[in-house]
Amino acid sequence: MVKKSKKSRRPKPLADLRRLVKDGVETRFFRRGPWVEHWINAMLEPPLDKPGVVSDRLRALLSGPDPVNGVQSRHPSMDETELFYDLMCNLKIPVTAHFVEALDKLLWAAHCYTTQSRWPEKLSFEGIIYSHRDYGYADSWPYNANVIDAGDIVEAVFMASAFSMDIGYTEEAWEHLQDGLGLGWGEPDDSARMASCAQLLAGGQRIREWCAGGGMHGEPLDEWSYSEHWLYKSKHPVGKQRFNEFVAALDNQSEWVKAVITATKDHLWVSHRDLSSGEVYTIIFEQTKPDWNVPDQGESSFGASVGDEPPVG
Numbered sequence: 035m036v037k038k039s040k041k042s043r044r045p046k047p048l049a050d051l052r053r054l055v056k057d058g059v060e061t062r063f064f065r066r067g068p069w070v071e072h073w074i075n076a077m078l079e080p081p082l083d084k085p086g087v088v089s090d091r092l093r094a095l096l097s098g099p100d101p102v103n104g105v106q107s108r109h110p111s112m113d114e115t116e117l118f119y120d121l122m123c124n125l126k127i128p129v130t131a132h133f134v135e136a137l138d139k140l141l142w143a144a145h146c147y148t149t150q151s152r153w154p155e156k157l158s159f160e161g162i163i164y165s166h167r168d169y170g171y172a173d174s175w176p177y178n179a180n181v182i183d184a185g186d187i188v189e190a191v192f193m194a195s196a197f198s199m200d201i202g203y204t205e206e207a208w209e210h211l212q213d214g215l216g217l218g219w220g221e222p223d224d225s226a227r228m229a230s231c232a233q234l235l236a237g238g239q240r241i242r243e244w245c246a247g248g249g250m251h252g253e254p255l256d257e258w259s260y261s262e263h264w265l266y267k268s269k270h271p272v273g274k275q276r277f278n279e280f281v282a283a284l285d286n287q288s289e290w291v292k293a294v295i296t297a298t299k300d301h302l303w304v305s306h307r308d309l310s311s312g313e314v315y316t317i318i319f320e321q322t323k324p325d326w327n328v329p330d331q332g333e334s335s336f337g338a339s340v341g342d343e344p345p346v347g
Contacts, residue, residue, distance in 0.1 A: 076105035078136045089143040123165035129184040135312025163202040183225040190229035194237030198308040215283040231298040235314045247271035293322035
């Protein structure tokens with residue numbers, strides 16, 4: 035019988051202890067800094083015309099240890115999966131043409147990472163989509179008719195774009211869509227109406243398909259295929275009439291909202307595709323926005339406002 039050797043109880047060498055302390059210090063220093071903002075900038079730095087460039091940069095940042103566009107990547111002591119989730123669940127996308135236009139590329143890069151990861155069984159996009167489910171609740175009170183919440187609008191584009199790409203969609207996003215059209219609870223403000231328009235622009239064709247009975251991939255899905263918050267294929271579709279009610283519910287409010295609603299109606303009437311995040315940004319923040327001589331607040335993030343517009347009416 036071979037005796038098993040006992041594990042040594044000798045204290046770890048001083049070099050190992052120093053390494054552990056150093057790793058802990060570097061991790062804490064990294065975590066306390068604005069690393070999410072830096073990583074977003076590194077991934078979305080121009081040019082972005084090369085296919086897969088955002089995916090390549092995301093993988094390089096998560097693999098480490100070499101910098102990406104001058105930004106520190108993952109230190110070997112940090113958990114790769116944990117960093118990925120923290121990044122995607124705490125996105126701060128500046129409300130500018132460049133960053134919102136790149137949102138589609140960022141979403142697809144993250145989706146590809148979850149499906150092609152070395153540990154696919156540990157990764158799911160459900161938690162990421164779910165973390166963005168509650169846009170609109172935090173800033174709904176008190177109502178300020180002079181402020182448009184640009185962050186809510188970009189969150190709506192995020193959710194609808196994910197649905198259009200067959201990545202995911204939640205019950206909460208579905209409820210926000212109806213609330214913003216005045217078909218849910220309470221009277222929507224202009225931000226909620228514009229967020230619903232953003233959903234219809236970025237994912238209206240996908241939403242129309244779901245209303246008619248289409249699943250996430252156009253196939254019947256078991257209700258346990260997704261989490262309880264997932265908008266899976268309904269056994270009793272709400273029907274095309276419900277989508278027609280969405281279009282009919284689009285109403286005129288302020289000058290800006292009126293222009294966005296008109297553009298949304300025109301898109302749903304003549305187009306058979308969902309718009310990219312960049313195209314939605316152009317419609318809402320460039321083509322339809324009145325000239326109020328408001329200073330550009332281009333560094334606003336999810337939940338921020340484009341404010342001090344003149345009162346409605």
